[in-house]
Amino acid sequence: MQDVQTWLADHQAQMANELETLCNLNSGSDSLIGLSQVANWLTEYFEPISSIVERIELPSYELLDEQAVIRSQATGPALRWNIPGSAPGKKKRLLLTIHYDTVYGPENPFQVCERYEDIGPGGQPELRMRGPGVIDAKGGIVVLRWAVLAAKKFLDLSHIDLSIVLTPDEEIGSPASSHLWQRIASTFDFAMLYEPCLADGSMVSNRKGTGTFVVVARGKAAHSGRNFREGRNAVTLACQMALAMDALNGERPNVTINVGRIRGGEAVNVVPDLAVLHVNVRVSNREDQTWIESQMQQVGQRFNAPESGYRVEITGGIKSPPKNVDETTTIWMEQIERAGFQIGESISWKLSGGASDGNKLSALGLPNIDTFGPEGDLLHSDQEWVRLSSLPRKALLTAAVIKGQCV
Numbered sequence: 050m051q052d053v054q055t056w057l058a059d060h061q062a063q064m065a066n067e068l069e070t071l072c073n074l075n076s077g078s079d080s081l082i083g084l085s086q087v088a089n090w091l092t093e094y095f096e097p098i099s100s101i102v103e104r105i106e107l108p109s110y111e112l113l114d115e116q117a118v119i120r121s122q123a124t125g126p127a128l129r130w131n132i133p134g135s136a137p138g139k140k141k142r143l144l145l146t147i148h149y150d151t152v153y154g155p156e157n158p159f160q161v162c163e164r165y166e167d168i169g170p171g172g173q174p175e176l177r178m179r180g181p182g183v184i185d186a187k188g189g190i191v192v193l194r195w196a197v198l199a200a201k202k203f204l205d206l207s208h209i210d211l212s213i214v215l216t217p218d219e220e221i222g223s224p225a226s227s228h229l230w231q232r233i234a235s236t237f238d239f240a241m242l243y244e245p246c247l248a249d250g251s252m253v254s255n256r257k258g259t260g261t262f263v264v265v266a267r268g269k270a271a272h273s274g275r276n277f278r279e280g281r282n283a284v285t286l287a288c289q290m291a292l293a294m295d296a297l298n299g300e301r302p303n304v305t306i307n308v309g310r311i312r313g314g315e316a317v318n319v320v321p322d323l324a325v326l327h328v329n330v331r332v333s334n335r336e337d338q339t340w341i342e343s344q345m346q347q348v349g350q351r352f353n354a355p356e357s358g359y360r361v362e363i364t365g366g367i368k369s370p371p372k373n374v375d376e377t378t379t380i381w382m383e384q385i386e387r388a389g390f391q392i393g394e395s396i397s398w399k400l401s402g403g404a405s406d407g408n409k410l411s412a413l414g415l416p417n418i419d420t421f422g423p424e425g426d427l428l429h430s431d432q433e434w435v436r437l438s439s440l441p442r443k444a445l446l447t448a449a450v451i452k453g454q455c456v
């Protein structure tokens with residue numbers, strides 16, 4: 050792997066420049082124009098790997114707006130490249146995937162990358178880049194591309210069917226690309242996802258499951274002076290439900306319930322007839338998932354009282370089930386550790402409370418590891434940064450893992 054290592058290290062400056070260009074192009078999950086522009090850019094960027102790109106149009110998804118009205122929202126295309134192995138017979142089928150949307154919309158002030166020097170883990174100065182999506186997950190796109198370029202140049206890929214898929218909606222829970230996952234997950238043996246590894250370089254083994262419940266509380270509007278008693282206050286109803294849901298915290302050790310948003314009411318002299326709650330939950334296993342789903346429904350039923358003029362509807366739920374290491378994944382983890390050893394990287398594993406598309410793929414029966422991306426920290430904030438030296442190092446790790454599958 051020495052020649053691959055040298056070749057990738059020699060291209061670190063180019064990788065950093067490409068990452069800067071890509072991150073300076075906005076592709077917030079809701080920006081159709083941005084997503085389409087970045088999809089075009091990526092089509093060209095992956096041209097050296099394959100000139101045949103599949104531009105997969107995804108279905109629109111439904112969104113509940115602030116007035117509790119369901120709206121249909123379109124998203125960008127998924128992009129797919131196939132690199133089929135030339136050997137006859139059964140081959141290893143690998144999926145390499147990551148998202149190209151970010152949490153930063155076009156209105157967000159954080160739009161441009163900036164390079165700087167900081168102190169690295171060994172106390173030595175190191176080059177970093179701060180910018181929107183530098184690790185989540187555009188840095189992963191750059192790592193993925195260079196890993197495949199290196200694999201094509203240096204390795205014999207004839208016994209591997211490799212596919213690359215880039216998706217436009219992971220940061221909002223993959224409401225559209227989950228349809229694509231359902232269709233293609235079973236056609237692969239293993240998936241490698243390019244979410245960032247943890248700040249200390251650790252990769253993620255188990256991930257919590259997560260989802261958001263949307264609770265719509267409806268009452269009856271009335272003038273707060275003339276006929277206050279005829280009103281049914283949806284905001285206070287929502288507040289009572291929020292407290293009931295929050296009280297579920299602590300009932301099970303690994304379940305958390307976060308009442309993250311509550312909206313309702315307009316003029317203060319009107320009894321509000323509508324309030325919408327968004328409640329994000331995290332669970333560690335299927336039992337906890339079933340438990341919290343039933344608890345949330347019970348709270349809804351307790352406060353739903355049409356005879357008194359109050360109505361409650363609960364939608365949403367856990368769309369990313371918990372991702373726990375199974376037997377096949379354990380074998381892959383050992384292979385990744387071995388690949389790491391061959392290139393002088395020691396691989397360590399940690400748990401994470403955050404979810405990724407890896408949760409969805411694993412629920413669909415596709416074993417995967419989802420932290421092949423670069424090192425950095427503070428994603429989802431305007432301080433998101435990447436360690437530039439990790440771009441070639443992480444590309445090398447992927448190449449080493451693929452090499453382990455070549456025979």
Ligand SMILES: [Zn+2]
Pocket residue numbers: 152185220428429
């Ligand atoms: Zn993210």
